[in-house]
Amino acid sequence: MKLIILDRDGVINHDSEQFIKSPDEWKPIPGSLEAIARLNQWGWRVVVATNQSGVGRGLFGMDTLNAIHEKMVKSLAQVGGRLDAIFFCPHAADAGCDCRKPKPGLLLQISERFNIALDGVPVVGDSLRDLQAGIAVGGKPYLVLTGKGQKTREDPALPADTLIYPDLATVVADLTS
Known part of the structure; x- marks a missing residue:
């Protein structure tokens, strides 16, 4: 099975410092x-x-x-796409949960649900915590320069083996060529 794990805000849709708090605020990144x-x-x-x-x-x-x-799923369906699952951590940063990235809990849930080891699985994100969670489970880190990606690219803690792309569309073009 070919599996890819995507962050949402800053990868699929435009991000906001004030959070995406309504369906009206959810706007896909072109492509x-x-x-x-x-x-x-x-x-x-x-x-x-x-x-x-x-x-x-x-x-x-x-x-x-x-x-x-629901808006994201419907918007995807309009272009012939679908998601196999959406996993999310609803906890505040100070909650101490295991599912908030950079901790690997969400990705471990994905591994369990799909009964697949995540070694080498592409994990696409725009922030360091996305990439760190991916590395913690053996995934391959892909940084997109959308969202917080430009700032993340400059972070000295950026994993050395991170692949960097302008956006999700160019990641996918590379994976499917």
Whole structure:
């Protein structure tokens, strides 16, 4: 099985310092939805792993998060794409949970659900914590320069084996060529 794990905000959709708090604020990065559809066409399982601390902070509720994800899924369907699953951590940064990236808990849940070792699995993110979570489970780190990616690229803690791409569309073009 070919599996890829994507962060949401800053990879699939535009990010916001104030969080994405409503379906209206969720706007796809140009080419990202089509890239996911291309992965589907090439036989990849596509899973989203996203920190959503806005829930834990009380900025929005689970109903709103579900509505945002519903918009993402419907938008993907309009271009012939789909997600195999969405995993999220709803906890605030100070909650001490195991599922908030950079901890590997979300990715371990994905491994368990799909009954697959994550060695070499592409983990695509725009922040250091996305890449660190991926490395913790043996994944291959891919940094996109959308979202927080430009800033992350300058971080001295950036893992040496990180592959850097302008956006998700170019990651997918490389993986499917």
